[in-house]
Amino acid sequence: KAGVTQTPRYLIKTRGQQVTLSCSPISGHRSVSWYQQTPGQGLQFLFEYFSETQRNKGNFPGRFSGRQFSNSRSEMNVSTLELGDSALYLCASSFWSEETQYFGPGTRLLVL
Amino acid sequence: DAKTTQPPSMDCAEGRAANLPCNHSTISGNEYVYWYRQIHSQGPQYIIHGLKNNETNEMASLIITEDRKSSTLILPHATLRDTAVYYCIVRVSTSDNNTDKLIFGTGTRLQVFP
Numbered sequence: 392k393a394g395v396t397q398t399p400r401y402l403i404k405t406r407g408q409q410v411t412l413s414c415s416p417i418s419g420h421r422s423v424s425w426y427q428q429t430p431g432q433g434l435q436f437l438f439e440y441f442s443e444t445q446r447n448k449g450n451f452p453g454r455f456s457g458r459q460f461s462n463s464r465s466e467m468n469v470s471t472l473e474l475g476d477s478a479l480y481l482c483a484s485s486f487w488s489e490e491t492q493y494f495g496p497g498t499r500l501l502v503l
Numbered sequence: 504d505a506k507t508t509q510p511p512s513m514d515c516a517e518g519r520a521a522n523l524p525c526n527h528s529t530i531s532g533n534e535y536v537y538w539y540r541q542i543h544s545q546g547p548q549y550i551i552h553g554l555k556n557n558e559t560n561e562m563a564s565l566i567i568t569e570d571r572k573s574s575t576l577i578l579p580h581a582t583l584r585d586t587a588v589y590y591c592i593v594r595v596s597t598s599d600n601n602t603d604k605l606i607f608g609t610g611t612r613l614q615v616f617p
Contacts, residue, residue: 434607436605483605491552494547499544
């Protein structure tokens with residue numbers, strides 16, 4: 392069974408731009424969670440989607456948003472990019488919300 | 504804030520057992536202990552989890568103390584490829600909307616040397 396896939400793997404943007412990252416969960420998984428990892432803050436929870444509904448949200452500004460489609464694929468969007476948004480963005484999927492989460496390889500975003 | 508405390512770094516000789524401790528003194532009765540590891544710049548890899556009984560799988564063993572206030576992840580025969588940051592996470596397994604997330608601490612950087 393294929394693992395969690397994330398696209399693109401690497402991305403370079405400039406301040407003020409917006410970006411959309413994509414995550415395809417493991418087949419059959421319905422919950423998708425997003426995390427941000429930076430050297431200073433470590434791994435931080437962004438939000439979780441289950442059956443196209445946001446179930447949980449971390450402490451991030453409204454510039455960070457996401458959605459989930461009927462096939463469980465998820466996207467996250469960051470608008471008006473700031474230098475501090477440079478990070479590794481990780482997606483994790485699980486069968487149910489309470490089940491073990493499996494992570495994808497991440498998308499490394501660099502904001503210049 | 505993370506509910507776990509881990510040593511920042513540990514060393515282990517290749518072929519020896521690596522024992523990684525974790526303190527979770529405020530753990531509640533329905534909270535699971537999860538272990539993940541992250542090799543540089545890759546996504547975290549699930550290793551094992553448990554509630555109160557010791558657990559073993561093909562990667563590792565998890566020993567949880569009787570009072571559940573601490574646990575130890577054991578890699579029985581460490582290899583160079585086990586060099587990574589190991590995260591111990593306490594996760595509530597309920598349908599409460601506020602519990603479906605993993606709160607990562609700073610983890611333990613395990614260095615396996617030849």
